Structures are given as C-alpha cells and as structure tokens.
Amino acid sequence: MTAAIDLFIEEARAVSVVDAAVSLGIVGPSFKGNHAGPCPVCQGKDRFAISSIKGAWNCRNCGIGGKDGISLVAHAGHIDVRSRAGFLAACAEVIGKPLPDEAERETEEQRAERRKRIEAQKAKNEAAAADREKQDNAYRDREVKQSRGLFFGASADPHADVAAYLKARTSYDMPAEVFAYLRSNARCTYWHGRDERGHEIAHYTGVAMIAPFVDPAGQVTGCHQTWIDMRCEPKFRPDLGTDARGDPLPTKKMRGTKRGSLIPLFGLMSSTRWVGGEGIENGLSIAGAEKFRADTFYFAAGDLGNLCGPADPKSRFVHPDLTKADKNGRQRRMMIAGPEPKVDQAPDEAMQAADHVTELVLLADGDSEVIFTAAAMARAEKRLTRDGRTVETWWPPVGMDFSALMTRY
Incomplete structure (x- = not known):
C-alpha cells in the first residue's frame, strides 16, 4: 500500500x-x-x-x-x-x-453486482411502501367510517350532563346551534386494553360529548369524544384509573383523521372571521364572552400539533431551562420545535383556514409550558398568514386557560 x-x-x-x-x-x-x-x-x-x-x-x-x-x-x-x-x-x-x-x-462485475443490489433493494422498498400505504389507507378508511358512525349515531338533543358540563366549563349557557356540532351519547363505551384473546376491553361506559372533525369541504373525517361526570370537579370528567405505566387514562379520545381538519363549535365556515384554539372548552369560553358573534366561526383544532403544524427542523432550539434524562440517566437540555413552519407542508398536515378568512384569532393555552407554546403559536401565525388576512394570538393569564379564566371571574 x-x-x-x-x-x-x-x-x-x-x-x-x-x-x-x-x-x-x-x-x-x-x-x-x-x-x-x-x-x-x-x-x-x-x-x-x-x-x-x-x-x-x-x-x-x-x-x-x-x-x-x-x-x-x-x-x-x-x-x-x-x-x-x-x-x-x-x-x-x-x-x-x-x-x-x-x-x-x-471490477465491472463488482459494479454490475452493486447496481443489481441497488435495483433489487429499490424494488423491495417500493413493494413494501405500496403495501404499507394500502394497509394505512384501509385502516384510515375504517377509522373514518367508525368515527362518522359515532358522530351521526349520537344525539343532537343534548344530554343534560353535556349542557351542564359546557356551562360549568365556560360559565355560559350554550345556544341550540352548538348542539348541532356537539352531540351526546348517554352510554358511550371507553375501550382500553385487550383480553387474553386479543379483544378490546370495555373499560367504562358513561355520558360522552361527541364532536366531529370536518375537512375544508365540510366532510366529517373523525370525531372527538369527551367523557363527562358532573360529580368530579373541577373538570367534571370521570376517574378512569391508570394505564400500565401508572399514568391517568385520558378522558378524551380522537378517532379517524384530525390532521387537516377541525372541530366546528358555533357559526358558519363561510364567515370571514374565525376564532379558535386547541380545545373545545376554550373556544366556547371565548364565544360566550363575545356573545356568540353571528359574523364569527368558532372552532377547535383538537391539539397543538394540528393547530400549529410541523416545524422546520432547522428552527429547532435548545430550551433555556428544561432538561431530559437520556438512556444513560444523564440530564441533557431539551430541544424545542421552532417558530418556523415546515417548508412545503401538505394541507393535510395541519388544520387550514379557508381562503376567504380575513381575520383569524388563535387562542393559546396559558397553563402549558410557555416557551414551547410560544414557539408553536408563532409557527401557527406564520403558517396561516396570507395577503389580506390578519392573524393574531390571544393569551390568557399565565398558568390559566380561557376556560379557567371565564369560570373564575
């Protein structure tokens, strides 16, 4: 050599x-x-x-x-x-x-063999990707169909506990139009875990509020379930026990497709003014404070990811305070998704505001980690800004969300 x-x-x-x-x-x-x-x-x-x-x-x-x-x-x-x-x-x-x-x-033989390996792997990858897409589409179609059944099978005549829940969480009586979107199921099953034969277990049955996720065309793509127990203050949701890790089981579930869709709460999507945030209760709290403005469409995104959309990886930054233990137990500074939206993201990666919207108000949660949330809301503003449209974020007091604010004062 x-x-x-x-x-x-x-x-x-x-x-x-x-x-x-x-x-x-x-x-x-x-x-x-x-x-x-x-x-x-x-x-x-x-x-x-x-x-x-x-x-x-x-x-x-x-x-x-x-x-x-x-x-x-x-x-x-x-x-x-x-x-x-x-x-x-x-x-x-x-x-x-x-x-x-x-x-x-x-040698030429070695190069030819390498090209053959590449082509064989490429064909294998394409076949695997097509199979995954087929399975994903089948699963998505089943979920959408089931979520539509859950929503359209629910009652538009509000259960007393659903009406009482929304009053308790917002301090406002809901107009009848709200219950066209927020339906109720008096005996909604909460499925969790599987038995020895692999069948899902009916963990709990009780009153649930059923809300639809709708896409920009107004088609139902999923549903949001909130189980209610008016005996359990302050949020009036049942104690469902814990999961295998000891964490409390969530009292809210989402089925079907939420990405790119939103939950309508009050008003018409044809309105030029839209107001909404992550949760149903926060959106309705602001709607009540504004006396359910006829010129406004109030909505919920379901979660922060759907509201704000994915971030450009280049905009990630180190959190000034928070750390996280790695697998060796060492504390390392946490990386936070940044304020810049992902470039060329598809419409179904996050909820969309219709082109005719000229005023968009986004509702932040003041009880979430402030730096993480601020970066996400800045990302949402940039993602949803258009010529001829104003976009702004409203913040509640630190440590509170709008629901808590409206029910406290």
Whole structure:
C-alpha cells in the first residue's frame, strides 16, 4: 500500500458520521443531537437513527450501523466494504475525490453486482411502501367510517350532563346551534386494553360529548369524544384509573383523521372571521364572552400539533431551562420545535383556514409550558398568514386557560 493510498484512507476516516449524513442530505448542515427517520436503504420510517453526541448511526431494520462516515456512505450506496475495492470506493464517495491511480478499483462485475443490489433493494422498498400505504389507507378508511358512525349515531338533543358540563366549563349557557356540532351519547363505551384473546376491553361506559372533525369541504373525517361526570370537579370528567405505566387514562379520545381538519363549535365556515384554539372548552369560553358573534366561526383544532403544524427542523432550539434524562440517566437540555413552519407542508398536515378568512384569532393555552407554546403559536401565525388576512394570538393569564379564566371571574 502506497503513501498516497494511506493518506487517501486517513482522509476518508476523518469524515464523521454527521458530515457524511449532511453530504447525503439526511440531516441539515446545523444538525446537532439525535435524528430518527427513514433509512436510505430500507426506507423504514423510524428505524434509522443518527447521534451527533455518540458520532454513530444505525438501522434497526437492516441490523447494521457504524461510527464513521465511510460506513454510512457505504450503507447508503450499497457498497460492499468487505472487499478492498469496495472499501476504497466508499472512501472515494465519502470525501468526494477520485481514487489514486494505484488503488484497486471495483471490477465491472463488482459494479454490475452493486447496481443489481441497488435495483433489487429499490424494488423491495417500493413493494413494501405500496403495501404499507394500502394497509394505512384501509385502516384510515375504517377509522373514518367508525368515527362518522359515532358522530351521526349520537344525539343532537343534548344530554343534560353535556349542557351542564359546557356551562360549568365556560360559565355560559350554550345556544341550540352548538348542539348541532356537539352531540351526546348517554352510554358511550371507553375501550382500553385487550383480553387474553386479543379483544378490546370495555373499560367504562358513561355520558360522552361527541364532536366531529370536518375537512375544508365540510366532510366529517373523525370525531372527538369527551367523557363527562358532573360529580368530579373541577373538570367534571370521570376517574378512569391508570394505564400500565401508572399514568391517568385520558378522558378524551380522537378517532379517524384530525390532521387537516377541525372541530366546528358555533357559526358558519363561510364567515370571514374565525376564532379558535386547541380545545373545545376554550373556544366556547371565548364565544360566550363575545356573545356568540353571528359574523364569527368558532372552532377547535383538537391539539397543538394540528393547530400549529410541523416545524422546520432547522428552527429547532435548545430550551433555556428544561432538561431530559437520556438512556444513560444523564440530564441533557431539551430541544424545542421552532417558530418556523415546515417548508412545503401538505394541507393535510395541519388544520387550514379557508381562503376567504380575513381575520383569524388563535387562542393559546396559558397553563402549558410557555416557551414551547410560544414557539408553536408563532409557527401557527406564520403558517396561516396570507395577503389580506390578519392573524393574531390571544393569551390568557399565565398558568390559566380561557376556560379557567371565564369560570373564575
């Protein structure tokens, strides 16, 4: 082995996993921390990981990993580094330079074999992706159909507990129009866990408020269920026990598709003024305070992710205070999704405001972590801003949401 080849190999070995990942377009130039996403070979959605802290990568599906840029580039390029020629070809790829003249090169047969491996893997990936999409679509269709059945099977004649719940959580009596959207089921089953035969267990049955998720065309795509127990103050929701980890079971569930859809609360979607936030109770609290304005459409997004949409990964930042323990028990500063919206996001990745909306008011939660929420609301404002439309965020006092504000004063 000549000095030129020795130098060539050492230069390749100096390329880190992160540098190689940047050159392959897997992560951005400013990447720090941990990355999880699709593998460049098997395309598994969340089985491929890169750690800038450990300087390592691995794919749980392929069962392979490494701690240098050579191994990552070889994996992505289907290069067999077990042969001398393959190893040198990977070195050339990782530093973007041609092989020294005296270096051993892949033969035509080896290159043809590598191309064959790439085509075979590509065909396998495409078949697997098509199968996953087919299964996902079938599952989504079943969920949408079931959620529509839950909503349209619920009563538009409000159960006394649903009306009492909304009055208790907002301090306002609801007009009849609200109950066209917020229906009730006096005996709604809460399914949780599975028995020894794999069947879902009917964990609880009680009164539930059933709300629809509707898409921009007004079609029902999902439903939101809130179980109610007027004996359980202050939020009037039942104690359903805990899950396997000891965490309280949620008293709200969402079925079907919520991304890109929203929950109508009062008014018409044709209105030019829209007001809404994450939750049903907060939206109706503001609607009541505004005396259910006839020119306004009040809505809920269901959760913060659907309201604010995904963030541009480049806008992530370190939280000034919060830390999180890694798997070794070491406390590390938490990374927060930033204020910039994901570039070129699809309409079904988050709720949309109709083009005719000229005034949009977003409702923040003051009882959520303030920095995380502020970044998310800033992202929502940027995502939903259009020419001819004003977008602003209303904040309740720190430590409160609008529901608590309206019922306290």
